[in-house]
Amino acid sequence: MATSKHPWAEELPLLYDHLWKCLTRGISDRDAAARHPTLATVNKSGMPQARTVVLREADQQAATLATYTDIHSDKIASLRVNPAAALHIWDAEQKLQLRVEANVTILNGDEVSERWQRIPEHARTAYSRGPAPGEPIANSLDYTKTPAENAFAVLWLDIQAIEALHLGQHHRRAIFKRANNWAGQWLVP
Numbered sequence: 057m058a059t060s061k062h063p064w065a066e067e068l069p070l071l072y073d074h075l076w077k078c079l080t081r082g083i084s085d086r087d088a089a090a091r092h093p094t095l096a097t098v099n100k101s102g103m104p105q106a107r108t109v110v111l112r113e114a115d116q117q118a119a120t121l122a123t124y125t126d127i128h129s130d131k132i133a134s135l136r137v138n139p140a141a142a143l144h145i146w147d148a149e150q151k152l153q154l155r156v157e158a159n160v161t162i163l164n165g166d167e168v169s170e171r172w173q174r175i176p177e178h179a180r181t182a183y184s185r186g187p188a189p190g191e192p193i194a195n196s197l198d199y200t201k202t203p204a205e206n207a208f209a210v211l212w213l214d215i216q217a218i219e220a221l222h223l224g225q226h227h228r229r230a231i232f233k234r235a236n237n238w239a240g241q242w243l244v245p
């Protein structure tokens with residue numbers, strides 16, 4: 057009998073562990089698909105807004121993820137009104153799509169100062185004082201970025217559900233919900 061190329065896709069508990077391996081790999085491996093998820097939020101007008109972020113933390117036990125951002129960015133204003141977010145990852149090598157639903161808590165100030173200390177000097181310009189990200193400017197380089205600790209925010213994603221779609225020889229789709237203690241349910245792909 058031929059052995060399966062993707063045994064992890066065939067049983068719900070294996071699939072759940074595998075998708076967490078993928079998420080966790082995003083933290084340590086710059087080339088992993090989960091390194092650069094798409095984070096979607098809903099703005100004040102009800103419009104979905106999607107953008108690439110860097111995945112910074114993943115905790116399977118707590119089912120949480122974290123990414124960093126500038127407190128002045130539009131996504132913060134959106135999350136203050138509606139703390140719901142979706143995270144999307146397409147791992148082309150594994151033919152695996154992950155869709156995460158989460159409630160987001162914005163962490164800032166003292167509660168993130170340890171993380172700020174660990175950010176290398178050159179990377180701190182992503183969190184700055186002065187004109188906010190997205191403000192109009194006359195010319196493309198009419199800006200300076202001055203790092204500011206109080207501009208540094210952590211988006212703490214408390215996962216409510218993760219959906220996996222695997223496009224292997226057989227297509228498989230499953231959803232895992234916090235409300236079901238992550239037991240998992242197969243779905244029609």
Ligand SMILES: Cc1cc2nc3c(=O)[nH]c(=O)nc-3n(C[C@H](O)[C@H](O)[C@H](O)COP(=O)(O)O)c2cc1C
Nearest residue numbers: 092105107108109110124125126129130131189190
């Ligand atoms: C490869 C890549 C990685 C990025 N990582 C982050 C990130 O970790 N945090 C972040 O706030 N923006 C990140 N950005 C920029 C966002 O995609 C976006 O342009 C910015 O956050 C403004 O989004 P907003 O106006 O919807 O808040 C990244 C962009 C790219 C292309």
